[in-house]
Amino acid sequence: MSAHTVTEVDICIIGAGPVGATLACRLAREGVPVAVVDRAALPPMEDPDFDGRAYAIAAGSKNLLEEAGVWERLPQIPCPIEDILVTDGRPGEPPSPLSLEFTREDSRQPFGWMAEARALRVALNATLHDAPSVTLLAPAEVVITRSDAGVVVRAKDGREIRARLLVAADGRGSRTRSQAGIPITKLPYGQSGIVCAIAHELPHDNGALEHFLPGGPFAQLPMTGTAEHPNLSAIVWSEKDAMAQRLVALPDELFVRELKRRIGDRLGEVKPVGRRWVYPLSAQYAQRYTATRMVLAGDAAHGIHPIAGQGLNLGFRDVIALADLLIETHRKGENPGAPSVLARYQRRCRPTNMLMFVATDALDRLFSNDNPVLRLARDVGIAAVQRMPRLRKAFVKHAMGV
Numbered sequence: 001m002s003a004h005t006v007t008e009v010d011i012c013i014i015g016a017g018p019v020g021a022t023l024a025c026r027l028a029r030e031g032v033p034v035a036v037v038d039r040a041a042l043p044p045m046e047d048p049d050f051d052g053r054a055y056a057i058a059a060g061s062k063n064l065l066e067e068a069g070v071w072e073r074l075p076q077i078p079c080p081i082e083d084i085l086v087t088d089g090r091p092g093e094p095p096s097p098l099s100l101e102f103t104r105e106d107s108r109q110p111f112g113w114m115a116e117a118r119a120l121r122v123a124l125n126a127t128l129h130d131a132p133s134v135t136l137l138a139p140a141e142v143v144i145t146r147s148d149a150g151v152v153v154r155a156k157d158g159r160e161i162r163a164r165l166l167v168a169a170d171g172r173g174s175r176t177r178s179q180a181g182i183p184i185t186k187l188p189y190g191q192s193g194i195v196c197a198i199a200h201e202l203p204h205d206n207g208a209l210e211h212f213l214p215g216g217p218f219a220q221l222p223m224t225g226t227a228e229h230p231n232l233s234a235i236v237w238s239e240k241d242a243m244a245q246r247l248v249a250l251p252d253e254l255f256v257r258e259l260k261r262r263i264g265d266r267l268g269e270v271k272p273v274g275r276r277w278v279y280p281l282s283a284q285y286a287q288r289y290t291a292t293r294m295v296l297a298g299d300a301a302h303g304i305h306p307i308a309g310q311g312l313n314l315g316f317r318d319v320i321a322l323a324d325l326l327i328e329t330h331r332k333g334e335n336p337g338a339p340s341v342l343a344r345y346q347r348r349c350r351p352t353n354m355l356m357f358v359a360t361d362a363l364d365r366l367f368s369n370d371n372p373v374l375r376l377a378r379d380v381g382i383a384a385v386q387r388m389p390r391l392r393k394a395f396v397k398h399a400m401g402v
């Protein structure tokens, strides 16, 4: 797109993260004219170095990525999660014997798939570049004007997009959301998430571990191995802020010792691979998802504790709802920015997203402490769910988004 051009589209998406980019790919497949703006560049190829971050993709999200033509472009096959062991304990001690296990018998398909964040970015960017009905504006800084008549998005270099609906998918700190005056409610946790990958001696057998510790939950998630590291897992490890900073700065040998105090011997010897990342954890939700000719989607609308690995999956649920509505309005020749369409979107997504917000917040408060009464209550709860296959299956279905 050259400077001083004006492009007319139905939908303009701000933010080409996994949520915005997937929505664009899904809409483009149905012939909806769409533009995507990101302040960062969107190279179709990326540095091949492993960077240690990964997403747990639920079954509903996988279906969406398939429909959007993205799944088939992932440069490596994501690893299915076929068993999940939930335990409670303290670092350096064996976990409580009252554990909860979700196994292959609880579900006819895997609980989810672990995909490298880098692989998803590569697949999304390549699909975006190849889609004929997508206009890309990246890297670009834009000024947005919205009115009842429509949306105008102007880049500093003079390029202009006119749209009938704006989708703000520009992440947790969404500037589009704050410029629209939509307030957010924020819950800081005083916890940070350490994210890294580990190579290990024994195979993970597609099993995941969610170990609840007083400092926060510790998760090991199975990943597809490489020629160099055939046995590979992702680690998402929450700790109080100061502790997380101390841990992440440890030399490899001491970091491994701390890892093994939490993970035990189930994977044999372990070795960190790639970078270690630390993210401050907080949860937040937008008071509403809509404004004149605009909707919020993904982290711009809600951010939850990563305790259940569901953050991106919630964003993908927004994409499913929004894509359904927008494809329908396109087919019927209706206005995608009409207040009735926006209200339907909010009604469909916000209540279920709020439920997940409350559930993950409650889980973290229940599990991230060392109070002996709560410890007993949660161990009894874990054991009770273990004995109730119907309830176990209901949990699984909800988390899989099916």
Ligand SMILES: Cc1cc2nc3c(=O)[nH]c(=O)nc-3n(C[C@H](O)[C@H](O)[C@H](O)COP(=O)(O)OP(=O)(O)OC[C@H]3O[C@@H](n4cnc5c(N)ncnc54)[C@H](O)[C@@H]3O)c2cc1C
Binding pocket: 014, 015, 016, 017, 018, 019, 020, 037, 038, 039, 040, 054, 055, 056, 057, 169, 170, 171, 172, 174, 175, 176, 193, 194, 195, 236, 279, 297, 298, 299, 300, 306, 309, 310, 311, 312, 313, 314, 315
């Ligand atoms: C420690 C941790 C672990 C996690 N693990 C998981 C997991 O296992 N599974 C899971 O489902 N989720 C997980 N999540 C959550 C997940 O990372 C987010 O939910 C997801 O990245 C949200 O995607 P998004 O596209 O909405 O936003 P983002 O990924 O934040 O993308 C936003 C995009 O908008 C662009 N942008 C920002 N501002 C502007 C602007 N002003 N103009 C134009 N473009 C802009 C950015 O460049 C970016 O491309 C985890 C989160 C954390 C912190």
